[in-house]
Amino acid sequence: QVQLVESGGGSVQAGGSLRLSCVLSGYSYTSGCVAWFRQAPGKEREGVAALAPNGDTNYADFAKSRFFISKDGTKNPQILYLQMDNLQPDDTATDSCAAETDCSGVFTYWGQGTQVTVSS
Numbered sequence: 001q002v003q004l005v006e007s008g009g010g011s012v013q014a015g016g017s018l019r020l021s022c023v024l025s026g027y028s029y030t031s032g033c034v035a036w037f038r039q040a041p042g043k044e045r046e047g048v049a050a051l052a053p054n055g056d057t058n059y060a061d062f063a064k065s066r067f068f069i070s071k072d073g074t075k076n077p078q079i080l081y082l083q084m085d086n087l088q089p090d091d092t093a094t095d096s097c098a099a100e101t102d103c104s105g106v107f108t109y110w111g112q113g114t115q116v117t118v119s120s
Contacts, residue, residue: 009114022097038093
């Protein structure tokens with residue numbers, strides 16, 4: 001059974017940093033892409049960053065140069081990270097990790113989310 005559990009959210013002031021973690025329990029798809037999404041109050045969920053098995057990454061425009069996605073594949077279970085720097089109030093959202101069985105764009109597995117709040 002695959003279970004994704006996030007942690008690391010919190011409240012920071014503008015300009016601060018947070019590092020989100022996502023434990024990928026039971027996830028053994030070596031060809032699967034993993035990603036971070038976020039949903040701000042009153043807005044639709046949007047992609048933040050994605051990581052392919054070959055190490056390729058893809059970032060939303062707002063995340064480029066500020067956020068960094070990585071995965072520690074040496075651990076069991078694997079852990080997915082999102083380093084977020086220079087956070088701004090617009091980054092306030094519930095951030096969730098997600099995983100695919102392949103890289104088709106269909107995310108089968110989701111975490112419950114962790115709250116990120118940025119004050120000015």
